[in-house]
Amino acid sequence: MLALEHFTARTGEKPLLRISTAGSVDDGKSTLIGRLLHDTRTVWEDQLEELGRSTVNRASRGLDFSLLTDGLRAEREQGITIDVAYRYFATPRRKFIVADTPGHEQYTRNMATGASTADAAIILLDARKGVLPQSRRHAYIAWLLGVRRLIFAVNKMDLVDFSASVYEDIRAQAAPLLALLEGAEADFIPVSALDGDNVVEASPRTPWYTGPSLLELLETIEPPASAVTRPFRFPVQLVIRPHLDFRGYAGQIASGRIRTGDEIVTLPSGRHSRVKRIVTFDGELPEAFAPMSVTLELEDELDIARGDTLAAPEAAPTLARRAEAILVWMNEAALAAGRTYLLQHGPRTVPARVEKILYRWDVNTLEPRPAQSLELNEIGRVLIETAEPLAFDSYRDNRATGGFILIDPIHNLTLGAGLIESAVRRERRGAAGVAFRAARLTPVERQALFGHKGVVVDLSARAALAPLLERQLLEQGHRALLIEIEGLPAEALAEAGQIVITTLPAAQPLVQSADLSADDDEALLELHERLRRSGVFLIQDDVEPGEGI
Template identity: 50%
Template sequence: MDEVDDTSEKFDQFLHEQENKGFMRLLTCGSVDDGKSTLIGRLLYDSKMVFEDQLSALERDSKKVGTTGEALDLALLVDGLAAEREQGITIDVAYRFFATDQRKFIIADTPGHEQYTRNMATGASTADLAIILIDARRGVLTQTKRHSFIVSLLGIKHVVVAINKMDLVDYSEEVYEEIQKAYLDFAETLGFSTIGFIPMSALNGDNVLNQSETMGWYTGKPLMEYFNTLDIDAGDDTRPFRMPVQWVNRPNLNFRGYSGTIASGTIKVGDEIVALPSSRTSKVAKIVTFDGEFDSAHTEQAVTITLEDEIDISRGDVLAAVQNRPTVTNAVAADLIWMDEQAMALNHPYLIRLENKTVPGRVTAIDYKVDINNLQQLAGGDDLALNEVARVQLALTDRIAFDPYELSRSMGCFVVIDRMTNKTIAGGMIRASLDTASNVHWQALDVDKQARASAKHQKPAVLWFTGFSGSGKSTIANLVEKKLHARGNHTYILDGDNVRHGLNKDLGFTDEDRIENIRRVSEVANLMTDAGLIVLSCFISPFRQERQAAREVCGETPFIEVFVDTPFDTCEQRDPKGLYQKARAGEIKNFTGMDSPYEPPENPEVRLQTPGHTPEEVADMVIRYLDDNGFLSP
C-alpha cells in the first residue's frame, strides 16, 4: 500500500512540475532546403520525443522516400504532406511539441519558397523566438532577408541564426564568421532584442542537443541549451488589463458574466474596469473559472468576469483598466501582408476581424510598400499583390479598441476577410490611430437611442433616397416628411444641396470628394438616429460601394435604401436646376449619367418608379412601407 501511495505522490509531483514548466513558441524559417525539417526532426529524435510506432514508420519511410541514404531521414517526422515528401520540401506549416526538464516547446516548421511567404507569416504570428536557418554553403540569401524582415514585422524580438550544414564546408570557422558579419550588417535596423549564432549540422547532430566535438573553436551553447536558458520577456502581466469579450455567459436569470481570455495584465475582485467602446464603467464582482472562483487572474487565463452593475456589453467589446485605456478609433495605420492571389484594391469593402470582433472596413490609402529584399520603401500605388507588404490607412465602419501591435500582439493584430468567400486574404498589425481625437474617449450617456425613440413613439431609421439629379428625390422626401410630421413623427431631411452650403462646402465633385461627401453625411445621419429621429437623406450617391459604406456606418440602425427610379431621359427633360444643359455645354464636369457613372441599386428596400405616378402617390408608397414594417406609431 505504501508503494502505491509513493507512486501516486511521485506521479502528482511529476504532473505539477510539467504544469509549471516555462513555455516557449519557436519558429523555423529560411530559404528552401536549408534543413529546417531536418533540424526539427533532430530535436524531436534527440530529446526522445519520438514514439516507437513513429520510429518504425520513419525507418520505413526513410527507405522509401528518404534523401539520406541508409540513415534515418529526420525531416520526414515533420513533412506530413505527400507533396512534401515527394519533393523533399515543406509546403504547409507543421507544428510539433517537445519538452526538456526546463521548458515545454511548440515549434513551427514553415516553408522556404517565396510563394509560401504567407504560410511563413502565419507561423510567425505567435512565436517567441525565430530560428533563422542559413545553409553554410550559400550564406545570407534574399529569402533569409525576407523572412527576417517578416519576423521583425510580426514582433518577434529574439532570433537565433542557425548556420547549418557546417559539415559541407569542413566545419570552417572562417565561413561561420563571414555569415555572422553579413547577417548582422543586414539586421542592424530590424530591432531584435537578441541575436544568437550557432554553427551546426542538423543531419549529424552537431551543436543541436550537445556540444559538437568537431567544432572546438565554437565555445557558445548548443541549440537546445540556448532554448532552455534564453530569457524571453513575457511582460504581459505588467501591462494594463485587457480582455476582449468572447461570450456573454448567461446560463440563467440570476447570472450574467463576460467570458474571454485575458490578453494582458492582471485583474482582481473589486477593480474598476471600463467596457469599450461604450466607455461605461463598473467594478469586478466575481472572477469565475472552470476550477471555481478566484480573487485575481492574469494574462492568458480564460475567465468569466461578473460586474457590480448591469451595463450593456457584447461579444467583441473590450474590458480594460479604467486609468489606462486602449485607444478607441475607427481609422488606423497598419502594416499589411497580402496573402491572396487576387490583388487588394483601394476602397474595396472587406471584413476586418480583430480578437473577437468583426467590422466592415476598407483600405483608403497605401502610404508605402516595403521591398522586403532590401527593406527600401517604395511608392504606394493602388493595389497590393500576393506576398507584398505595405503600410496602409484603414477606415472602419465601427470603433475598435486596440493597443499598438508592438505593445500587444493580441490587441493589435487583425486579419482581412473576403466578404464573398469568407476566405482570409491578409494579415495586419495596427501601428497607430489616424484619428486626431483618439485620446478623446466616447462619453457614456444614460439616455440612449432606445429611450429617445420611445419618447417619440417611433423607431429610428435612415431613409436613403438615391437617383439621378432631377429624379424627384427631394420632392418626394419633402412630401414624406410633411406626412410624417402631420402624424406626429419626428424627422429631419439631409438634402444634398443643403449640406454643401455648410458641412461639405469644401468638397467638389470628383469621385474622391463624392465618397467623402457621403461619408460625412452618413455620420451625421447616424448621430440623428441616435437622437431617435427618422432621417431622410437625399443624395445622388451614384456608387453602390459608397451607399454600402453609408449603410455600414449606420450599423444596427435600419437603413432603408429608396431608389427613385426615374429614367435618365426623363430627368434631363425636367432639368429643374438647369444642370443638364450646363453639363451638355461642358460647364459642369463629372456630371452623373454623362461623364460620371451611376450604379443603380440592385436590391433596394423601396423602388419608386415615378413615371405614371404623382409625387403624392409615390410619397404614400414610402409611408406605407414604414407603416407595414413597424417604424411609425399606430
C-alpha cells in the same frame, strides 16, 4: 474562494516556449527539426520503423530525418514542406511548440502565421551561401510579427570544414540586417543538422565556438516580456446568462491583471463599472491575469455584448475608426483599396476598407516601394478605416490587442493579417466650416484642427520620462514637442498649440512632474491623466465614447 495557486502551481509540467522556424528546402531545416525531435526522443520507435519502411528516402546516409516532419504525401515525394506544421517536444527543462514554416517567398503568409505566436525564431542559413535575400526575409517577417529573439543556425558546417572564418564572415554579413531590426536579439550557432554537431550536444569539431548548442540555447532563453505587464484588456467573447440572477462576461484576458473590486471601462461605450466577481468552474477568484480564461461579473447592469472590450480606465486602449497598419496579404486575389472587407479584431468583426496603400516593402531588400495594391505574400503599410470604432493598442506595445485579420465577405477566406501601428486623426475642417483659406488661423481654429490645446509640461524632475511622453503623445496623434535646449520659447510654442515637454524648469507650466510615482510606467500614466484633467484634450482621439453605437 479559490487560491491563485490553483493556476500557477506546477504539476509536473514545464515552462513553455513557442518557436517558429524558417528556412528553405535546401537549407536543411527539416533535417534540423527532425534531428531535434529524434535526439530529444520524442519520435516514437514505430514512427522510426515506419521511416525505414517508407519508399521515399532521400538521405545519402543513415535515416532521412526530414521525413519525420514532411507529413503530406505530395510533400514527401517532392521533398518540400508546403504548409505550417506544429511539432511538440520537450526536454526535462522545457516544453516546446515549433511552428515549422516553409522558406519560399510564396509562403510568406505561412511564415507570418507561424511567427505570430512565437517567442523566438530559428533562421537557417547554409554555411556555403551565407546571408541570402531569403534569410533577410525570414528574419524580417519574424521580427515584424513581434519575434524579438532570432537564432541564426549556420547549417552545413560539415561542408565548409567547420571553418571559423566562414562562420565569422556570415555573422558580419548579418550585421546590417540586424541593425534594421530594432530591439532584436540575435544568436548565431554553427551546426550540422545532418551529423548533429552543436544541435543537441557541443561539437568537438568547432573548438573555436564557445557558445551553447541549439538545444541548450532554446532551453535557457528568457521568454519575452509577459503580457501580464501590459494594461488590462478583456475582449468579451460571450455573455453567459443561465438565469436572471447571473450575467457574466466570458473571455480570455488579453493582457494585464484584474482583481475583484477593480474599476473597469467598457469600450466602445465608455461606461464604467467595477468587477463584482471573477467566476470560474473551479471557484471564485480574488484576481486573475493574462492569459487566463475567466468569466467576469460586474457591479452594474450594462449592455455589454460580444466584441466589447473591458479595460483599465487609467490606461484604456485607443478608440478609433481610422488607423495606420502593416498588412501582410495572404490571398491570390490582390488587395483592392476602397473595397469593403470584414475586419476581425479578437471577437469583434466590423466592415472595413483599406483607404490607401502608403507603400509596400520589398521583403528581400526591406526597401519601401510605391504600390497601388498588395499581391499575395506582399507586405505594405496602409491606411485602414472601419465602420465602427475599434479598441486597440499598437502591435508593438501589445501583440494581443494590436493584430487583426481581413476577411473576404463573399468567399469567407482570410485575406490578410494586419498589425496596427497607430490611430490616424481625421482631417479637420475649420471650426466654422468656412473656407477663408487666406485668413490667419485663430487660436480656436487651431485648437479644433489639432484636437487639443497647447500646454507646457515640466519634466525637469523626471527628465528620463520626457522622450517617452513625447513619443506616446505623438503616437496618439497630438502635436508634442520635446525641448531640452536653453533659450527656446516654450510658452510661445504652447500658445501656438504645441504640447511642449521640457526638461528645463519652466516658468508657468500647466502640468508638473512633482509627486509622480517612482515606477516609470505608472508615472507616465499619471502624466496622461494630469493632461486630461487639465482640459488639454478637446476630443478623445478620433471618437467620443458612445459615438457610433
